[in-house]
Amino acid sequence: MPTFTYMTRCDGCGECVDICPSDIMHIDPVYRRSYNVEPNFCWECYSCVKACPQHAIDVRGFADFAPLGHSVRVLREEKMGTISWKIRYRDGRVKEFTFPIRTTPWGSIKPPSDYAAPDANALGSQMLAHEPTALGVEMLPTLPVLDKKEV
Numbered sequence: 001m002p003t004f005t006y007m008t009r010c011d012g013c014g015e016c017v018d019i020c021p022s023d024i025m026h027i028d029p030v031y032r033r034s035y036n037v038e039p040n041f042c043w044e045c046y047s048c049v050k051a052c053p054q055h056a057i058d059v060r061g062f063a064d065f066a067p068l069g070h071s072v073r074v075l076r077e078e079k080m081g082t083i084s085w086k087i088r089y090r091d092g093r094v095k096e097f098t099f100p101i102r103t104t105p106w107g108s109i110k111p112p113s114d115y116a117a118p119d120a121n122a123l124g125s126q127m128l129a130h131e132p133t134a135l136g137v138e139m140l141p142t143l144p145v146l147d148k149k150e151v
C-alpha cells in the first residue's frame with residue numbers, strides 16, 4: 001500500500017524526503033508540497049508516515065484488498081510513541097491496531113556520518129559496516145564447531 005500526501009496538511013518541511021530510503025518522496029517545486037513520485041516502487045516501509053510531523057501522509061489500500069468504500073487511515077501519535085492504523089473494509093468492518101513508533105528515544109541513534117570511515121581491508125570481511133561495535137557487542141555470535149565424531 002503506497003503512500004500519498006494530503007496537500008492541505010503538508011507544509012513542505014521535507015522530513016519525509018530525508019527519511020525515504022528509496023528517494024520516492026519529493027517536494028513539488030511549484031506547490032512546495034511533498035508527493036510520492038513512484039507509488040509502484042514504494043517499499044511501503046512507512047518511514048515517511050511515521051516521520052511526518054503534520055500527519056500529512058496516508059496510505060492507499062490496494063484495489064484487491066479494499067476496493068470501493070474502503071479506507072486506510074494512519075495516525076502518528078508522538079507523545080504516546082505510537083502509530084495507529086484504522087482499516088475500514090467495504091462491508092463496514094473496521095480493524096484497528098497500534099504499534100510503537102520506535103523502541104529507543106528519538107535522536108538517540110548515532111548517524112552513519114558520526115562513525116569513522118572503515119578501513120579498506122574491511123571490504124574483505126563478512127561483517128557489515130561498524131559491526132560488531134555498532135551492535136554493542138564484542139563479537140557476533142557464531143554456531144559452535146561440532147566434533148566430527150558428534151556429526
Ligand code: SF4
Pocket residue numbers: 002003019020021022023024025036041042043044045046047048049
Ligand atoms: S513508505 Fe517508505 S519507500 Fe514509500 S515513500 Fe514512504 S519512506 Fe519512501
Ligand code: SF4
Pocket residue numbers: 005009010011012013014015016017033034051052053054055056057
Ligand atoms: S514530512 Fe509531512 S509535512 Fe513534511 S514535507 Fe513530508 S508530508 Fe509534508
